[in-house]
Amino acid sequence: MKNEVHSKSMSRQVILGILVIGMGLLFLADNLNIWDFRRSLQFWPMVLIMVGVFKLFDSNSSDGYILGSGLILVGVLIVLHRLGIIYFSWRAMWPLILIALGASVLYRAVSSRRLVGSSLKGQALQLDDSINATAILGGFERRIHSQDFRGGEVTAIMGGCALDMRGAHIQTEAVINVFVMWGGITIKCPPDWTVVLHGTPIMGGFTEKTVPPPDNSKRLIIRGYAIMGGVEVRN
Structure with missing residues (x-):
């Protein structure tokens, strides 16, 4: 990984x-x-x-x-x-x-319905184990409480996304792909997560405002692009 x-x-x-x-x-x-x-x-x-x-x-x-x-x-x-x-x-x-x-x-509605159907059949699926959010000329806010968060993808184009994951847990490592263009993404994570930024800013920026945990057994990796926009990760 x-x-x-x-x-x-x-x-x-x-x-x-x-x-x-x-x-x-x-x-x-x-x-x-x-x-x-x-x-x-x-x-x-x-x-x-x-x-x-x-x-x-x-x-x-x-x-x-x-x-x-x-x-x-x-x-x-x-x-x-x-x-x-x-x-x-x-x-x-x-x-x-x-x-x-x-x-x-x-397409997204049909995909969500299939996911719910599979979950009801007894498969070990959680609807908030991953995130797939897109905000275009608008805003998206979501709280994630998954006990096995695995990452996902967040896109903001001339809009904003806010993720509150302070009630979530990861086993070892999760990766979130971000893409920002003329917008912003804010991610709040628990204090026991180690945040690793692998972003590429193009007239934009990636900002981390987290407190380093005592160990790095739980890692949240943020990677992607910020084009004339910003990504902020904080506790």
Whole structure:
């Protein structure tokens, strides 16, 4: 588990480093009058494509894959529109966005029903053993009381998520994947948990305000991205 988390963290840093170097080379070429990079700033939707790729790379849930694919699709459509290859208007696009959001809600409802059905059949499943929360242009608050918390995934885009896990317990280690863009995530954890941050801030930040426990037998690992947003972990 530790080696896997470390490997993924290194991979994210390598991708981010390559992107930063690429941007630096483009600006250098512009300063040397080799290429007019400022004119290419009209293709700002490439940022959406980059964020979507980050989300796909860092996600372990279907919601994350859907969100990442959606960001990439929107970015590609806007770029093609600016290149004159295709034409579309937001007036025609917003109904498709509503349909996609509705399909996502239906999928999550069906998945939750299947999970409850499996639990009623006698399988050892707890509904709050893992977290899968997404806040887009809104807020999400939840208290977790699982006695065997195993981690999950939290996404906040132009919104906020607040998790109160002070009544939860973990056996040895739990991993939460976070993705923040123009938003914030706050996580409250018990004082006997050791918090390990493996986040990548991009014009954002990761903050830990916890009291170190006497031992590190229970570890909560936070990894992911904070893009012009913040992640705060405290007791």
